[in-house]
Amino acid sequence: MDAVRYMLAVGCFFIVGGRLGDVFGRRPVLPTGTALFAAWTAARTLVLLAVAAVSGVLFVLRERTARHPLVDLRLFRDVSFDLITTMGSVFNMGYAVTVFIATLYLQGVRGLSAPAAGTVFLAPAVVVALAGPTGPVGTPVAAANGGRGV
Structure with a gap:
């Protein structure tokens, strides 16, 4: 069992390294505006993005040969x-942008405080929690309509 934990730790190390390199590599680029090209070609940015790319490749190579992978890459053949997965990602991004813009609207135009603007989103969050596929309302509905797990 220790060997399995070690292999999972190696996969985690590569995926976390990839994400950290990606996030910190793009971080100085986002707020620069007019100096966009200079930010993308800065040595720090290029090194961190290279770390992200190498970590991502190492993660995929490791997962392809692991006996107990973090992510079974055969899933992507389906x-x-x-x-x-793609549609879920697109809708989640759209939802996140909508919530972000709505929060700015509630604070900037309607004059709500940050806690009050956050409280506005409690009702939709409760509805999603109850009616989602694992919620007390959504589970029977999904079962009655032939919902299946992946």
């Missing part, structure tokens, strides 16, 4: 899985 077209329905790929489509639902």
